[in-house]
Amino acid sequence: MLKLSDVHVFYGHVHALKGVNLTVEDGKIVSLLGGNGAGKSTTLKMISRLVQPKKGNYEIDGKSLMKDSPSQVVKKGIIHCPENRRVFPLLTVEENLMIGAYNRRDKHIKEDLQKVFTYFPRLKERIKQKAGTLSGGEQQMLAIGRSLMGKPKVLLLDEPSLGIAPILVKEIFEIVKQINKDGTSVLLVEQNAHMALSISDYSYVLENGHIALEGNSQELKDNDEVRRLYLGG
Amino acid sequence: MKQLINNHKPWLILLVLFMLVYPFIVGHSGYMVSIFVMICIYAISAMSLDLLIGYGGQISIGHAGFLSIGGYTVAILTSKLGLPFLLTLPLAGVVTGIIGLFIGLPAVRLSGHFLAVVTLGFGLSIPQIALNWDSLTGGYSGLSLMRPSFLSSDLQFFYVIVVMTVLITWLLHNILKSRMGRAFLAIRESEVAAQATGINVPFYKTVMFVISSFFTGLAGGLYGYWIGFVSPNDFTVVTSFLLLGMIVVGGLASIPGAVIGAIIFTVLPELTRSFVGVTNIIIGLAVVLIILFRPHGLISLFDAFKAKSKRKAGNDQDLLISEQEQGGTVKDVNI
Numbered sequence: 001m002l003k004l005s006d007v008h009v010f011y012g013h014v015h016a017l018k019g020v021n022l023t024v025e026d027g028k029i030v031s032l033l034g035g036n037g038a039g040k041s042t043t044l045k046m047i048s049r050l051v052q053p054k055k056g057n058y059e060i061d062g063k064s065l066m067k068d069s070p071s072q073v074v075k076k077g078i079i080h081c082p083e084n085r086r087v088f089p090l091l092t093v094e095e096n097l098m099i100g101a102y103n104r105r106d107k108h109i110k111e112d113l114q115k116v117f118t119y120f121p122r123l124k125e126r127i128k129q130k131a132g133t134l135s136g137g138e139q140q141m142l143a144i145g146r147s148l149m150g151k152p153k154v155l156l157l158d159e160p161s162l163g164i165a166p167i168l169v170k171e172i173f174e175i176v177k178q179i180n181k182d183g184t185s186v187l188l189v190e191q192n193a194h195m196a197l198s199i200s201d202y203s204y205v206l207e208n209g210h211i212a213l214e215g216n217s218q219e220l221k222d223n224d225e226v227r228r229l230y231l232g233g
Numbered sequence: 234m235k236q237l238i239n240n241h242k243p244w245l246i247l248l249v250l251f252m253l254v255y256p257f258i259v260g261h262s263g264y265m266v267s268i269f270v271m272i273c274i275y276a277i278s279a280m281s282l283d284l285l286i287g288y289g290g291q292i293s294i295g296h297a298g299f300l301s302i303g304g305y306t307v308a309i310l311t312s313k314l315g316l317p318f319l320l321t322l323p324l325a326g327v328v329t330g331i332i333g334l335f336i337g338l339p340a341v342r343l344s345g346h347f348l349a350v351v352t353l354g355f356g357l358s359i360p361q362i363a364l365n366w367d368s369l370t371g372g373y374s375g376l377s378l379m380r381p382s383f384l385s386s387d388l389q390f391f392y393v394i395v396v397m398t399v400l401i402t403w404l405l406h407n408i409l410k411s412r413m414g415r416a417f418l419a420i421r422e423s424e425v426a427a428q429a430t431g432i433n434v435p436f437y438k439t440v441m442f443v444i445s446s447f448f449t450g451l452a453g454g455l456y457g458y459w460i461g462f463v464s465p466n467d468f469t470v471v472t473s474f475l476l477l478g479m480i481v482v483g484g485l486a487s488i489p490g491a492v493i494g495a496i497i498f499t500v501l502p503e504l505t506r507s508f509v510g511v512t513n514i515i516i517g518l519a520v521v522l523i524i525l526f527r528p529h530g531l532i533s534l535f536d537a538f539k540a541k542s543k544r545k546a547g548n549d550q551d552l553l554i555s556e557q558e559q560g561g562t563v564k565d566v567n568i
Contacts, residue, residue: 048428048429050425050428050429069433070428070429070431070433070434071428071431071432071433073431074429074430074431075431079429079430079431080429081429082425082426082429086423086425086426086429087423087426088418088419088422088423088426088427089422090418090422091418091419091422095415095418098415099415099416099418099419099427099430099432100430102412102415102416102419102430102431102432103431143426146430147429147430150430150431
């Protein structure tokens with residue numbers, strides 16, 4: 001269980017997160033909604049320590065992560081799949097995936113590689129291809145696959161639908177659901193509120209750096225305010 | 234060494250054999266042997282620099298400073314303290330590596346142009362320090378040093394340099410093929426993604442500088458012993474730029490590329506020596522032409538050749554990366 005309590009983040013003088021409380025229960029998909037600049041991506045970046053929190057605490061399974069570096073956070077099973085895909089463009093698909101297993105020394109890496117290929121058969125077809133030559137959707141699949149290679153307990157997914165054809169978005173979300181069924185908790189940041197609410201169990205709505213609303217995704221879907229602000233009426 | 238011997242690439246064995254019989258081929262000509270030695274010293278430095286720039290994506294235009302430090306370390310330790318060769322040469326690497334650590338620490342925070350300026354400052358200051366620290370470096374007059382008696386002849390020391398070059402090439406090759414090498418590549422491609430996958434970016438950036446300066450320092454030490462004399466003018470900032478030229482002309486992120494670059498930049502000035510005054514023009518022209526027609530360096534000639542023979546075999550799966558992709562690497566936005 002990943003738990004954030006009263007987390008504050010500053011960019012210089014800008015107070016980006018103003019005391020965020022949020023919990024990702026084991027085995028659940030939790031989505032984080034909100035408009036541009038609400039602090040969704042910042043929350044994920046804070047958890048993976050790409051940006052530093054100034055105040056507050058957060059922990060996984062009761063162990064605090066406040067003093068950890070990005071690589072230590074990854075070792076504790078929290079893996080960030082960053083926005084805009086960020087695959088390594090000049091490395092092959094296989095090399096990209098192997099880098100995902102960078103911190104692991106166990107013997108199951110090859111099995112997990114096969115598992116990634118069962119989620120994303122397309123990646124197997126392109127195993128020797130340079131990642132930069134893949135389409136946007138395939139790069140997103142690769143980025144998720146790379147995160148899975150690190151054996152996450154909690155997967156932080158930032159905008160997996162960004163700039164991807166609608167039909168592929170559906171496919172990717174189906175796979176995210178499958179990944180979750182196989183035992184990985186997911187914290188999903190998504191502009192596409194419809195999609196996010198329909199696959200997640202619980203949702204938070206961020207506004208201006210704090211949680212404005214939270215609840216079961218199904219309930220939020222019927223909430224008038226959410227409908228008006230994020231679902232278009 | 235096993236890997237070298239069991240290697241399936243016969244040309245590699247031929248190359249090593251060639252290096253071993255080279256002095257006999259050229260009839261023990263001191264001039265030819267000396268060119269070969271300089272190629273080896275520059276090849277080690279260029280490969281080390283390539284690890285940093287080509288594989289790690291961290292720029293350095295002060296690498297000649299590390300060569301100087303390596304040279305001065307052996308000179309000072311031999312002439313002032315009388316330490317034996319077997320100790321001074323490794324120490325040249327260690328001392329330079331420690332200095333590299335201090336240059337690498339700011340690199341953790343700096344990148345791109347800023348890192349270039351910091352390393353440039355380093356490269357400029359080393360000859361000045363050597364010039365002004367009279368008591369240690371002998372100032373203008375430099376320092377001379379003696380090779381140990383069991384390596385006193387040039388032929389003996391030639392073999393030391395050949396063995397060291399082969400050994401260092403093999404070490405660098407293995408480092409780049411290892412987990413650590415993968416981390417370097419990941420950092421070059423995208424620091425954010427590397428960090429998000431759990432690679433300790435600050436640590437590996439520093440390690441890159443240490444490894445690169447360690448081997449460059451060894452090259453500097455070998456140079457000191459070969460010439461028997463070090464002075465502030467041996468490796469100036471011009472050398473740094475030449476090293477940069479070597480790896481770009483040869484082909485970035487390629488060990489053979491760095492070696493080819495070292496050969497060209499050592500042999501070309503010798504070949505054009507008779508055209509007094511136009512040497513640099515000829516070298517400059519050659520470099521411009523190579524970059525113009527082979528933007529990925531001379532090594533890409535071999536890749537193109539390989540791709541051709543593959544295609545003939547009915548396998549055109551292998552995609553050559555276009556220039557656009559090469560230049561289109563996703564740049565990290567500051568977060």
